[in-house]
Amino acid sequence: DIQMTQSPASLSASLGETVSIECLASEDISNDLAWYQQKSGKSPQLLIYDTSRLQDGVPSRFSGSGSGTRYSLTISGMQPEDEADYFCQQTYKYPLTFGSGTKLEIK
Amino acid sequence: EVQLVESGGGLVQPGRSLKLSCVASGFTFSNYYMAWVRQAPKKGLEWVAIISTSGTTTYYPDSVRGRFTISRDNARNSLYLQMNSLKPEDTATYYCIRELGFRLSFAYWGQGTLVTVSS
Numbered sequence: 312d313i314q315m316t317q318s319p320a321s322l323s324a325s326l327g328e329t330v331s332i333e334c335l336a337s338e339d340i341s342n343d344l345a346w347y348q349q350k351s352g353k354s355p356q357l358l359i360y361d362t363s364r365l366q367d368g369v370p371s372r373f374s375g376s377g378s379g380t381r382y383s384l385t386i387s388g389m390q391p392e393d394e395a396d397y398f399c400q401q402t403y404k405y406p407l408t409f410g411s412g413t414k415l416e417i418k
Numbered sequence: 419e420v421q422l423v424e425s426g427g428g429l430v431q432p433g434r435s436l437k438l439s440c441v442a443s444g445f446t447f448s449n450y451y452m453a454w455v456r457q458a459p460k461k462g463l464e465w466v467a468i469i470s471t472s473g474t475t476t477y478y479p480d481s482v483r484g485r486f487t488i489s490r491d492n493a494r495n496s497l498y499l500q501m502n503s504l505k506p507e508d509t510a511t512y513y514c515i516r517e518l519g520f521r522l523s524f525a526y527w528g529q530g531t532l533v534t535v536s537s
Binding site: 312343366398402407408411 | 462463465468479480513518522524528529
């Protein structure tokens with residue numbers, strides 16, 4: 312199975328700050344990487360797929376990058392509504408696996 | 419608007435069975451892979467099962483293979499998860515999911531249904 316190591320486990324950011332979350336895959340996943348946002352008490356929502364493609368309706372301050380085994384999600388200009396848990400997921404092969412999550416809070 | 423509405427969760431004793439259902443609307447159900455993902459209380463996400471558009475192909479992780487069965491009824495726009503031999507570690511909120519389209523990314527999520535396995 313492909314292990315997804317996500318970091319940091321938690322972080323706090325000021326409004327307007329740029330933040331990044333990393334995911335390291337245990338093997339090359341060929342850009343088959345998605346990111347999800349889960350707000351408190353809500354279902355997760357797809358933010359980014361195929362490493363860098365924004366899902367419809369997702370603000371442009373969200374971006375994704377990476378290749379091989381290393382991937383990142385960047386929020387350019389933290390907003391109050393971005394406070395949430397974030398998860399990465401490899402879609403390269405079965406079993407589909409998620410990172411352990413990052414809790415993002417406002418400082 | 420895509421809508422996924424799960425039902426069937428509840429409290430069940432270890433070793434017993436439970437069947438979850440999900441009714442879909444707002445898209446052509448038969449055109450998309452469908453999946454189940456679960457989330458234990460205060461924990462991360464775990465993919466549980468996925469089924470092809472026709473229902474002929476299914477995949478599971480080792481943690482549920484042989485105990486859980488995913489199925490679909492395209493005529494009824496419905497997805498199911500039959501869970502047998504339930505264990506306390508199966509306690510979680512179960513989400514019904516529509517994949518993005520040929521990508522295995524999970525584009526739409528239901529509100530979830532809570533399954534509690536306890537004596």
